[in-house]
Amino acid sequence: KQEVTQIPAALSVPEGENLVLNCSFTDSAIYNLQWFRQDPGKGLTSLLLIQSSQREQTSGRLNASLDKSSGRSTLYIAASQPGDSATYLCAASNDYKLSFGAGTTVTVRA
Amino acid sequence: SAVISQKPSRDICQRGTSLTIQCQVDSQVTMMFWYRQQPGQSLTLIATANQGSEATYESGFVIDKFPISRPNLTFSTLTVSNMSPEDSSIYLCSATGGSSYEQYFGPGTRLTVT
Numbered sequence: 001k002q003e004v005t006q007i008p009a010a011l012s013v014p015e016g017e018n019l020v021l022n023c024s025f026t027d028s029a030i031y032n033l034q035w036f037r038q039d040p041g042k043g044l045t046s047l048l049l050i051q052s053s054q055r056e057q058t059s060g061r062l063n064a065s066l067d068k069s070s071g072r073s074t075l076y077i078a079a080s081q082p083g084d085s086a087t088y089l090c091a092a093s094n095d096y097k098l099s100f101g102a103g104t105t106v107t108v109r110a
Numbered sequence: 111s112a113v114i115s116q117k118p119s120r121d122i123c124q125r126g127t128s129l130t131i132q133c134q135v136d137s138q139v140t141m142m143f144w145y146r147q148q149p150g151q152s153l154t155l156i157a158t159a160n161q162g163s164e165a166t167y168e169s170g171f172v173i174d175k176f177p178i179s180r181p182n183l184t185f186s187t188l189t190v191s192n193m194s195p196e197d198s199s200i201y202l203c204s205a206t207g208g209s210s211y212e213q214y215f216g217p218g219t220r221l222t223v224t
Contacts, residue, residue: 031211032210032211032212034212034213036215041220042217042218043202043215043216043217043218044153044202044215045215046111046212046213046214046215049210049212051210089152089153091153091213093211093213096141096206096211097143097155097158098143098153098155098204098213099155100152100153100154101152102151102152103152
């Protein structure tokens with residue numbers, strides 16, 4: 001059974017600082033790994049998808065890396081803004097089903 | 111990408127009753143899933159909704175409690191039966207398709223059972 005862990009559980013940074021969010025998973029036979037953003041009381045917004053054959057994926061200020069052999073993914077958010085405040089979830093896909101981590105709640109202080 | 115809508119967005123229900131949640135996707139998708147997010151928790155997969163056949167349930171979830179239908183490639187329903195306060199959660203529908211199998215989520219249904 002896939003187990004996904006996210007560290008840290010919460011993070012508070014001043015505006016402009018870079019964010020580093022960590023995700024680890026136990027079963028390296030993943031199809032892909034997705035990073036999501038969830039605002040309070042809302043659904044999930046897909047941020048980045050990394051296929052198992054890829055090492056990283058970038059979208060604007062966001063960059064995600066994947067190391068399947070060590071079971072790790074990292075989400076980098078450059079030059080954080082107060083609008084980046086949310087909970088970030090990573091999810092590993094096995095047989096197209098997602099296993100989620102508990103999330104990292106990010107607060108960016110103006 | 112796929113755009114997913116859910117109805118209702120929220121509901122308050124009495125213990126012992128049932129609620130059916132609808133999920134509509136704006137395009138044909140290969141797979142649809144239902145997840146539960148209990149208060150303060152992450153998401154847990156309930157089942158895979160299979161088109162034209164019985165859903166595939168994850169460990170800890172049973173058809174009698176969470177019957178699921180998927181009559182076509184764009185629509186699915188989840189029923190939460192004989193509800194108790196422990197069923198108070200956000201229920202989310204997701205869909206995937208295409209070569210990347212990126213999953214997209216609906217806005218969720220916030221259920222409160224009193």
